[in-house]
Amino acid sequence: MPVNRSTICRITICLVASLSLLPGGVGLRPAAAAAAAADLSELETAFAAAMLERREFVQIDYAGDGGELSGRIKDVIMRALKRDDYTSYIVDSYYYSIRTLSGRSHIRLTLNYRETPEQTAEVDRQVRDVLDRLIAPGMNDHQRVKAIHDWIVLRLAYDVGLNRYTAYEALRTGKAVCQGYALLAYRMLTAAGLPARIVEGAVPEGDHAWNLVRVAGRWYHLDVTWDDPVPDRSGAVSYRYYLKTDEEMRKDHAWTREYPRADTPYPATVAAAKTADPERAGFYESLEAALGWKWLRPEHTAATADDLRRRMEDAAASGADGFKVRYLRGDAVRNDLRKAAAEAKAAGFRAFEASIVPFGEDGAVLVEVSLVRQPRS
DSSP states (O other): OOOOOSTTOOOOOOOOOOOOOOOSSSSOOOOTTOEEESSHHHHHHHHHHHHHTTOSEEEEEEOSOHHHHHHHHHHHHHHHHHTSHHHHHHEEEEEEEEEEETTEEEEEEEEEESSOHHHHHHHHHHHHHHHHHHOOTTOOHHHHHHHHHHHHHHHOEEOTTOOOOSHHHHHHHSEEOHHHHHHHHHHHHHHTTOOEEEEEEEETTEEEEEEEEEETTEEEEEOTTTTSOSSOOTTOOOOTTEEEOHHHHTTTOEEOSOOOOOOSOHHHHHHHHHHHOGGGHHHHHHHHHHTTGGGGSGGGEEOSHHHHHHHHHHHHHHTOSEEEEEESOGGGHHHHHHHHHHHOSSOSEEEEEEEEEEOSSSSOEEEEEEEEEOOOO
């Protein structure tokens, strides 16, 4: 039974304490270390700076309108959270109180984090070490994003115990839920010079988180969690959710917040890169092979039982052990394979074995046929 990798993903939970408005002149005084803010914009900036520093307590003397503050403080806190995607998913909960004294508002914000400052520093240290080994000088956007995607998928396993939500836990234990995958990908991509976002959304099974990344000037969706097989398979990397457009991603992902548009198909971007950068032709060939694009070419596609028969005969005649092909009639592939084998002339094999996996959204399958040779007399 497949593991649900969606509904268990936590997004930031905000717990707000009741507002405390006390009359002035009752002996209350602001803490000596309190910062000052004259309006909501300055207050948002102060909150955002404190979150980036992972401060647990923030005290601010506010000189603006107290009535406006009481009605809008939750929005201010949420805007501060959203200034930095990583911080937005590290803050676990917050509490605030507002007290009035002599016409001024004194705010105390208490923050609880999923990742301590020391743990975030350790994430950054490990990310630097990994990128020093992973990213070679001169690598372009295409090379960097693929290297990071593959490293994360190969390094992590999905946390079926649903206990690990941070990049620190992902690196320390090798396991995480989608939030940990997305946080680590964000940290690695941005550290490698690739603009990135964490996307908050949903899939049919529930809430989910993944990334957007800008490659060669274009934004693309990247879901490293769903590209990692469950259960984990050593050396296995999927590219089903690798650099997808909004249209492609909307088939099973949804998001409600505003994010950069991803509207250029990645094959078009790679085709342009191949033309402009012939020195990396070998990389682009290997990229296309990894993404399965080679199977879209006519020479790697079969549509009828006769096509399969000819490939069986050609493989047998050449001494090959078998062949691999995209077959357009996925719903009929097993019968067509048997028909092809029965009609193969002087094929030189007595049986075949086939591995069949879905390919694309049009009902096609990828078929790998192994031929069982006739015993020598």
